Amino acid sequence: MTELTIPRDQGVWRDTERCYRAVTARDSRFDGQFIMAVRTTGIYCRPSCPAVTPKSANVTFYPTSAAAQAGGYRACRRCLPDAVPGSPExxxxxxxxxxxxxxxxxxxxxxxxxxxxxxxxxxxxxxxxxxxxxxxxxxxxxxxxxxxxxxxxxxxxxSxxxxxxxxxxxxxxxxxxxxxxxxxxxxxxxxxxxxxxxxxxxxxGSAEAEAGNTGARLTLRLPYRPPFDSDGLLRFFAARAVPGVENITTESGRITGYGRTLRLPHGAGTAWLSPADGHFRCALRLSDVRDLSSAVARIRRLLDLDADPEGVRHVLSADPALAPVVEEVPGIRAPGAVDGAELVTRAMLGQQISVAAARTAAGKLTAELGGTLPWPGECTLTTLFPTPEAIAERGREVLRGPRRRIDAIITVADALASGKADVHIGRDPGDLRAELLALPGIGPWTADYALMRVLGSPDILLSGDLVLRNGAAALGITDLTEHALAWRPWRTYAGMYLWHAADRGASA
Structure with missing residues (x-):
């Protein structure tokens, strides 16, 4: 039997034979990769729809649900094709x-x-x-x-x-x-x-949504493609959690949830996230429900929920040096970000100091300059990360350390506040990298870290990172830059495995 592989190239929906084979297999790994529309019923479905498989002559494939809707099709009410992980493409x-x-x-x-x-x-x-x-x-x-x-x-x-x-x-x-x-x-x-x-x-036996004067509360299921290394991702966030902005929940010493405040286009919000079987449970609180879609999109990027773990495994496990750690930690994810300006600021605060020291610096900055939530009574999530405007105006009163470093942070904050630097998910990676490198205090590591986390770029290798290099050495990799060419287009995920290898070596 020929192995059914997940399509990874651009425009896969145009290869009708391969798509139809995916539909007949009803493999949920393909959900979100393309849409199947059935001409005889006028309905579009996800590839794994449990309904009877239509004849190939009656099927049309589309790259998005919008394209299927434009073609006159309506969503299947059985398989809910919009409620699947987004396309990793x-x-x-x-x-x-x-x-x-x-x-x-x-x-x-x-x-x-x-x-x-x-x-x-x-x-x-x-x-x-x-x-x-x-x-x-x-x-x-x-x-x-x-x-x-x-x-x-x-x-x-x-709601x-x-x-x-x-x-x-x-x-x-x-x-x-x-x-x-x-x-x-x-x-x-x-x-x-x-x-x-x-x-x-x-x-x-439950009702999981309510609305009131203190904001709308909704509980959602955010699906992902398994496997998913939730332990590793939550540990990453926990180590860097800024008090008031972020918090974690634990049970028997294990991290079971992560929460953070959100600065959204129409107001503030909070999100509590906990892993479950095939999805994350997301408890949202929004001051303005118009921000629902934006909040969900940002959380999905934060958790890397639309990743293609099978594609990552297929490439990285082919490297004998990396294969053991890929086998050890299936479904590793690359942490994203919910706000570009916040991520750049925190990356600059963390330059050349430990993760713990960077967390302390970010916590002090937030305590002094952060915004407050519009509802009282939140005992752990209380503060919004400071805006670039607040940091540019009052950052010198709060920041400590070398004057040159403080000057750089203030200059970058001013550029972000004025729009001279614009860090958002729609930026071209090359243009954004050049724009960041032109700012004082931002070198290749910080610029690439921003591309990795803000844009979700899957092929960024932070080759200058000391911990990452230690991980490579632990795996017997000497010439990292040359060796990493075989990991394309998943070098970001390879870097996460190298970080894991360094942590494993340090604790051994």
Whole structure:
């Protein structure tokens, strides 16, 4: 029997034979890689849909749910094709289409329209529309419409907001547009979706959403592709957790959850995240429900939930030096970030000092200059990380250390506050790296670390990192730069394994 491998190249949905083989296998590893639409039913599904496999002659494949919707298909109510991990293709690719998808998932079109999306990407609206239609089968408006529909379904099913409020919170221009879209995409009405969700919650004996004057609370399931090394990821966050901004929960000495505050486009939020079988449980609290989709997108990037662990394993386990540690820790993830300016600031604070010392410095800065949450009573998550504006204005009063280092942090904060430096998920990696390197106090390590965590770039090797080099030496790797060429396009994940190897060697 020929082994069924996960497709990894761009435009895989165009290879209909390979996609159909994936559908007949009903392998959930392919969910999010492409969409299957069935012409005889007018429905689109995830590849692992448990329904009867249609004949190949009746199937069309699309790269996104938006493209399927533009083709006149509606979402399957059995397999819920939008409720799967996102395509890892957007992590691997750094082209215009991938960068646009990241910004659309963050709600850029709802906040700034297509002109704002095009401006952030550095293209004209016409160029952007042409590229997205060619690459993804749908233009920016259709992609944003699909994104709004998914956000609306979450609010319908997971909150008690009036449906009129749901419409505007999800980004629709009118209630009529909201109703029409829900009917077209899900083949039902908003009220029927809510009634079905309420019935399911009653059967489960729980209601996991509420809204009030202290913000909306929602509990979501954020799926990922197994395996997932949640222990390693949570330890990474715990070691760097800034008091007030972040916190962890433990049980019998094991980290069971991670929480942090969020500075979102329309207000503040908090998220508590705990691993479960095939998903993370996410308890959100938002001061403005319009930030739901942005919060979810940022948390997914923070936890690297859309990664392709099978693709990483396939490449890295082929290296005899790295294979043992890949076998030891399956499903390792690369930690992301929820805010570009925060990540750059924290990376600069941590230069040439220990992780613990960097955490202390960030904690002091936050205690003095951080923002407060709009609701009282949170005993552990209380503070928003300081804005670049606050650091530029008052950072000298708080920061300690060499004057040159303080001057660099203040200069970078001023550049971030003024827009001279713009660190967001839609940036071209090469352009962003050059922009960061032009700022004082930012060298190759800091710039590459920002690309790795803010953009989620999967092929960044921090070859100058001492701990990473110690890990390489522990595995018998001498010429790291040359050796790492065989790890492309997954050198970021290889670096995580080298960090693990260094920790293992230190504790041995």
């Amino acid at each position: 957007w992590n691997v690719r750094a082209d215009l289409a991938a960068r646009a998808m990241r910004l659309i998932s963050d709600g850029a079109v709802e906040r700034e329209g297509v002109p704002g999306l095009a401006r952030q990407l550095g293209y004209s609206e016409r160029q952007l529309g042409r590229v997205l239609t060619s690459e993804l089968g749908a233009g920016p408006l259709a992609l944003a419409r699909a994104h709004r529909a998914h956000s609306a379904r979450l609010l319908i099913e997971m 008690e907001l009036p449906l009129t409020d749901v419409a505007f919170a999800a980004g629709f221009a009118s209630v009529r547009q909201f109703n029409d879209t829900i009917r077209e995409v899900f083949a039902t009405t908003p009220s029927h979706l809510r009634a079905a969700a309420a019935k399911a919650r009653r059967r489960a």
